[in-house]
Amino acid sequence: MAKVNPIVQFILSAAFSLGAVFLIHLIILDNLGFPKFNDLIGLSYIVNGLLAIAIFVSIYIFRSKLKNQIGFLFMGGSFLKFLFFFILFYPAYKSDGEMSRLEFAAFFVPYVVSLVVETIFTAQILKKWIN
Template identity: 55%
Template sequence: MKKTTFKFLTVLLLVIMAVFAAHLFILQNMELPIFADRILLSYIVNYTLAAAILIFIQSKFNKKSSQTGFIFLAGSGLKFLVFFLVFYPFYREDGTMSTSEFAAFFVPYATCLILEVAFLSKQLNNQDS
């Protein structure tokens, strides 16, 4: 694993932990259950998928750099597949998806996505043509 990849995964872990703490703090202040809506699983799954996708992209980066974007999009598709298979049925059990249920998945998903895009775009911009 490249040093930059390990550094990014460490930063991603620290950021996702800080966002998780802030998310729990907000839920507590709103007097909502803090560990409901599979929130812990959502943060773990999103971090794990982001890390796996990034490591996979980095392993293919030099060989097929022109296809990096397609690999990234396939990884995003995988994240949505996991959402619809693991989280969505649970969230829709009562017939509706509440804001806290949506936030439990979307906040870690968006956090990981933003950091992944920033890191990969920096990597692509620093690549020699």
């Protein structure tokens, strides 16, 4: 059986994880009587997914050249996500003077899901360097 490229594995895992959580998120919102597509929720999942892919691809490409700095690249990726949050989402969320729990969840849930997938795959890269 052919070995699957780690980048392809990551993209498929991230897309599946974010897609599944997005559907669950929408079902929960609907069951609780909240609007499903408010608070830039779709954009948040897309942005977090694309940033996670860009961050992992960067880590994977530079894994040999910057093997001792992979942790810093990973942390820089988290900084980049928060930068996008404050540029794209925060102004809309704070436009009414406060950030609601729904607005917070609309960004934070996909952030955490993509962070977990990134962490798992980055740990696999680090394990290969240790062994």
